[in-house]
Amino acid sequence: MQRPPRPAAVPPPSRPELPRHVAIIMDGNGRWARRRRLPRIAGHRAGVGTIRPVTEECNRLGVHILTLYAFSTENWSRPRTEVAALMRLFSETIDREIDELDAEGIQLRILGRREELGDRLRAKIEQAEARTAHNSGNILNVAINYGGRSEIVDAVRDLAESGADLRLLEEADLARSLYTAGLPDPDLIIRTAGELRISNFLLWQAAYAELYVTETLWPDFGGEDLQNALRAFAERERRFGAIQTPPEPPDEVAPAASHGG
Numbered sequence: 001m002q003r004p005p006r007p008a009a010v011p012p013p014s015r016p017e018l019p020r021h022v023a024i025i026m027d028g029n030g031r032w033a034r035r036r037r038l039p040r041i042a043g044h045r046a047g048v049g050t051i052r053p054v055t056e057e058c059n060r061l062g063v064h065i066l067t068l069y070a071f072s073t074e075n076w077s078r079p080r081t082e083v084a085a086l087m088r089l090f091s092e093t094i095d096r097e098i099d100e101l102d103a104e105g106i107q108l109r110i111l112g113r114r115e116e117l118g119d120r121l122r123a124k125i126e127q128a129e130a131r132t133a134h135n136s137g138n139i140l141n142v143a144i145n146y147g148g149r150s151e152i153v154d155a156v157r158d159l160a161e162s163g164a165d166l167r168l169l170e171e172a173d174l175a176r177s178l179y180t181a182g183l184p185d186p187d188l189i190i191r192t193a194g195e196l197r198i199s200n201f202l203l204w205q206a207a208y209a210e211l212y213v214t215e216t217l218w219p220d221f222g223g224e225d226l227q228n229a230l231r232a233f234a235e236r237e238r239r240f241g242a243i244q245t246p247p248e249p250p251d252e253v254a255p256a257a258s259h260g261g
Contacts, residue, residue, distance in 0.1 A: 001154035004109035005129050007182045009136035014062025017234040019187030022058060023067040025201055028193030028217030041085045046219035048093050055140060057223045061230060064138045065183060069201050073147035087121055090144060094124045098131065105137030111179040112146035148203030151178055180205055188233045192218040208240050
């Protein structure tokens with residue numbers, strides 16, 4: 001299991017009511033294209049065009065850790081032409097965006113089974129990660145060939161190969177072996193295009209994430225949509241399995257005795 005570089009820093013949100021870490025399931029590219037009678041790859045290109053403004057808006061609003069679900073382990077079952085076009089698009093996007101990401105102090109980290117990607121794309125990923133490895137302003141994780149179940153399986157395999165006694169395995173041990181080691185779990189997971197599922201995304205890390213689903217298709221997702229999601233998050237009460245105990249009433253004070261004259 002090849003992991004991305006460790007986070008150079010873990011930047012906190014600018015305000016306490018904001019999530020530390022936002023993750024987005026970018027859904028709806030195909031529907032966006034179909035509604036316009038365009039090929040599916042046109043929707044994927046439009047979706048890529050949404051990434052930079054959303055990343056910039058996150059930073060402007062004070063959220064400095066963002067994870068985007070770009071390509072799942074299940075997406076290999078799509079038509080070969082679409083998969084090949086997506087791989088070219090990932091490669092082109094790295095070439096086009098890496099200078100700006102580096103200039104803005106963003107650390108780029110790729111999550112997923114990269115050993116199953118093509119050699120050229122894998123080399124570009126490693127070069128981009130190395131170039132931005134010391135940037136500490138913001139973190140952008142992009143999940144490519146990622147699956148939550150496979151991540152957990154790979155983490156356990158790595159622990160076993162390292163000689164760890166799995167009978168003594170603790171949650172913290174497994175967390176340190178995931179792609180997101182060193183980062184806080186996502187506080188908020190946003191899904192575009194209205195589907196009510198998490199699609200094998202960050203299964204371990206999402207244990208206590210707040211979910212926000214919008215009907216907006218990913219290529220149409222903008223600053224106002226992001227603000228709506230953050231506003232909804234700020235209005236939720238997060239109890240992490242506990243209940244809020246009401247304050248105990250003050251002890252009753254016995255009435256003073258009356259002393260008649």
